Amino acid sequence: MNVRRICVLRCKSLLNSKYLRSSQIVGVRKLTSPSGSSPKVCIVGGGPAGFYTAQHLLKSHLDIRVDLFERLPVPFGLNVINTFTQTALHERCNFFGNVSVGKDVSVAELRQAYHAVVLSYGAEGNRHLGIPGEDLRGVYSAKDFVGWYNGLPGNKELRPDLSSETAVVLGQGNVALDVARILLSPLDILKKTDITQPSLEALAGSRVQRVLIVGRRGPLQVACTIKELREMVNLPGTMADMVTADFEGVASVLKDLSRPRKRLTELLLKAAQGGTSGQVGAPRQWGFRFLRSPLEILPADDLTSAAGIRLAVNVLEGSHEGARAVPTGEVEELKCGMVISSIGYRSLCIDPVVPFDQHKAVIPNTVGRVRPGAGLYCSGWVKRGPTGVIATTMNDSFDTARSLLQDLEAGVIDASSVKPGSRAVLSSLESRGVKWVSFSDWEKIDKEEVRRGQRIGKPREKILDVAEMLRVAHS
Structure with missing residues (x-):
């Protein structure tokens, strides 16, 4: 099983019982954009909220392109669901790991490069x-x-x-x-x-x-x-x-x-x-x-x-x-x-330009829309707080995705404007010496961990050092 960052005993509660797979989105009209226009969406956070948001956007809009940026070199956080891998491998989706938004690249820079930015980075604080x-x-x-x-x-x-x-x-x-x-x-x-x-x-x-x-x-x-x-x-x-x-x-x-x-x-x-x-x-x-x-x-x-x-x-x-x-x-x-x-x-504020309620430790929002201004959204724990099971996160993320799609259809987000997307962001990261990890790079890490685990009779032996992950990923 292609698993990352799981102990199987914990995985049973975080994966099998509560995680509902959504292979079909029922009752959603497939949206398209005018010829030559492909809305570009950036999602910050490669955990369940980020991937569920991406999944819904990709299934519901035939032209949309989604990039996911994750602080760790690996996707999925503590969780792996087959449908997440399917999403990561989608032709209109890209994963970029080892990128810390708010440090390596600012939210303002992301908003300049994409038509919409969704903050789904979870709760990193205690x-x-x-x-x-x-x-x-x-x-x-x-x-x-x-x-x-x-x-x-x-x-x-x-x-x-x-x-x-x-x-x-x-x-x-x-x-x-x-x-x-x-x-x-x-x-x-x-x-x-x-x-x-x-x-x-x-x-x-x-x-x-x-x-x-x-x-x-x-x-x-x-x-x-x-x-x-x-x-x-x-x-x-x-x-x-x-x-x-x-x-x-x-x-x-x-x-x-x-x-x-x-x-x-x-x-x-x-x-x-x-x-x-x-x-x-x-x-x-x-x-x-x-x-x-x-x-x-x-x-x-x-x-x-x-x-x-x-x-x-x-x-x-x-x-x-x-x-x-x-x-x-x-x-x-x-x-x-x-x-x-x-x-x-507790969720943390990763960038001072993002509205943040320090008492509730969430980004204030209306059905995922962050005010003021169009084009900024949130989903998952940073949207509602660290509550609920995986089905809650899934439905919450779908709600945010629907809000974004509604704004695209209504013209609140101007998808006709030209946005550079990942091209501009990756150029900036390279100039700053940030070594990002693609999904194919992550698959090298995955393969190496499985190999190390097999040598000692385990399903996987995880690499614990980021520098070592990067060496394997870029080998």
Whole structure:
């Protein structure tokens, strides 16, 4: 399988269950341009939002040309979908990796070179806990931790401390479960994945035996989806460790829940009651801890590393998914040497000319249209915030693409004007010494990673150094 930047265990939640393939766009009128006119669109970001936007534009407009610029030398981010490869290979689509927009080339330059620019670069920043002890050794963001075991170049030096018996993950979404699963997975399972060799070696020496997944609300508000929860409860060599009191009254409201929430809650109840396929007495445990909010990471005697976490005990006001967590004034402490914050990501402003809401960490927009001025759009997390599953990103990106196509048809975007497109941008990049990576260059990296993996019995061994990627790509 042509996979980049995936650990298979994480891929199951990021790829198989939620990623809907869209091989057909139904009910969209195919647009064309006047003779000799081909609208040129630049998309900033080579992840799912960028590729879904490109896919819709290419399928819906017979003349449009799309260039994708990505900060990393590789496409797809943490995800690979066959249809993304098909899009990248489309005759009217080009991929340019290792190009950092806002640094190597400005948004203003892109707007001069293209009829429209779509910002789809996702959320590269971390949300901070804002509590004492957050900077202690042993405290990590889930974004960095996931990047470490998935082989993102920026996280290769993380070297997490895995010497403690108990780890606490703050947040109860799919990423939190992915992290817990990596920490507790038997080594023989991890060896069959394309997790990086340094991460595999570190996890082989891990002493983590127990992972507690902490959330501020209750079982009816847990943010993960059923597939990820099912993989957690069925993980060999582990057993669920829940607090029975957290589930009081939950069974009585099952009939009032939506079908997805009902199925998820039923599986939670089953796990709490010890009725899953997990092994009673298994050496490793995991469990949710509900109605808890972090107050402070507690230091060890050396005052430099984490030794525990102090949590506020909450009660819920309201019901079901709209319930709000309210502190009771009671606190409790958990001993742990590792804390991983999975409370969400933040988009960043990559160029001061782009309007940006620093509080919400999004680009203000109307159905993807960025104001003021025509020709600037956004899609994905930078448009709506880091929420939803892949189907949300797909539909969101299609909405942005439709807005752009409507503006083309209405003449809001003047496609009759001559724009140089990638020719001008690549010329500027070359003069600045930027070595961009084409999709065919990426295929060389892909082939080399697969070759290295086969030598050691893995599906892939990822190249972790950007300079080495570039050497392979341009060989």
